[in-house]
Amino acid sequence: MATIKDIASAAGVSLATVSRVINNGPKVGDATRARVKTIMQEMGYRPNANARALVTKRSASLGVVIPELLEPFFAALGQGIETVTRQQKVQILLSAGSIEQETERRAIETLLEHRVEAMVVHSKALSDAELIDFACQIPGFVLINRYIPEIANRCVWLDNEAGGFIMAEHMIKQGHSKLAVVSSNYQITDPQMRIDGIRRAANAHGIDIPDSHIEFSTPDQEGGELAMQKLLSRDVEFTGILAYNDAMASGAMTMLQDNNIAVPQDVSVIGFDDVLLAKYCRPKLTTLHYPVEMMAGLATRLALDFAMGKSCKEETHKYTPTLITRQSVAAPR
Structure with missing residues (x-):
């Protein structure tokens, strides 16, 4: 050569x-x-990209750790990252963490072995202490979709509890008082925070959501179908379903329609994320817009700036989801 x-x-x-x-x-x-x-x-x-970076004083590459590659939510996250790296002519080194402690740890360590100094990491399995330690080692270490107070300025995150509150408040304002939830069974904080927000909104209106009205499954369409099937088999009474994400909402709607329960005429359904799927459900899905591409773009710019030694403002980067009304929610009969 x-x-x-x-x-x-x-x-x-x-x-x-x-x-x-x-x-x-x-x-x-x-x-x-x-x-x-x-x-x-x-x-x-x-x-040589790394040698060039020394001359230009710009990071040659950005390490990215996300749980999986095929899920639409993470595809949108990747798109937000790629938009910035393409503009700044930075290459991406991508690794999947699978929401498993050892896999996430190894993904980060592998990027370190490649001398990557800028990273955008979506980690749900590693402890706060371990992520703080990585942040101390890696100049451009930025977390997305997670908040740790000790490294707040390196966190770009969504207020999941606020999202749960907004979705429940919308259902209640449409006249629904009999609510059920289909949620993720992944052992991460997001599902519980959304449920906390849902219950906070319900309690403010004097509405009870007992544990029997909450069903957990995998956060995909199959999981949504299965969770909905279990609620129906237990004869849980509801007119509104609040889903952990759009995929579960879509699966829940399929199960309802397979049982001759019309959406939204008999049961209203609301999702979360606003991925492309939400626009092509029938009926089109009312959901919470998760600004993941915008968040990913900010996380990327922060990681590249921090890696180059730019000053790190002591501030938090919190986002709040917004309601997108379509056709899957209506007043109960």
């Missing part, structure tokens, strides 16, 4: 001149720049 010395020798210029051409620096004539670039192409030279 050709080196910078080979290019300089073939072009009859100094190493400094080749370096300026590689990094788009000044003080190189157009003819010389063109000649060097031609020789680089002919010799198959590829600049």
Whole structure:
């Protein structure tokens, strides 16, 4: 493989001149720049990204840890990251954490082995203490969808309890007092925080949501179907379903319709996330918009800035979901 010395020798210029051409620096004539670039192409030279980063004082790569690659929510998160890295000409090193302690830890450690100094990490399995330790080791370590007070300025997160409150408040304002919940069985904080918000809104209106009205399953369409089936099999009385995410909402609607229960005429359903699926359900899904692409973009910019030693303001980056009304919620009969 050709080196910078080979290019300089073939072009009859100094190493400094080749370096300026590689990094788009000044003080190189157009003819010389063109000649060097031609020789680089002919010799198959590829600049070393990490060496280039030392010269430009910009991070060469961004490490990303997310639970999975296929889920629409994480695809949207990835899109928010990619938009920023493409603009800043930074490459992405991606790893899946699977919401498992050892897998998340190994994903971060692997990125460290590749000398990645900027990371956007979606971690739900590792402890606060371990993530704080990683933040101390990695200059550009930023958490997304998680809040740890000790590293608040490195956290970009959603107020899940507020989201639960908003979705329940909307149902109640439509006249629903008999509510049930289909939620995620993953052992993370998000489901419980949303349930806390739901119950806070219900309590404010004198409405009780007993544990028997909450069913847990996997946070996907199959899980939504299964949770809905269990609620129906127990003869739980409800006119409104509050789902952990849009996938569970979609699965719940399928099970209701398979049992000749019309949505929203007989039962209203509200989701969470506002992924593309929500627009193409029938009926179209009323949901909470999770600004994940915007959050991912901010997390990426923070990670790259922190990695380059820019000052870290002592502030939090909290987002609140917003209600998107469509066709799946109506007043009860």
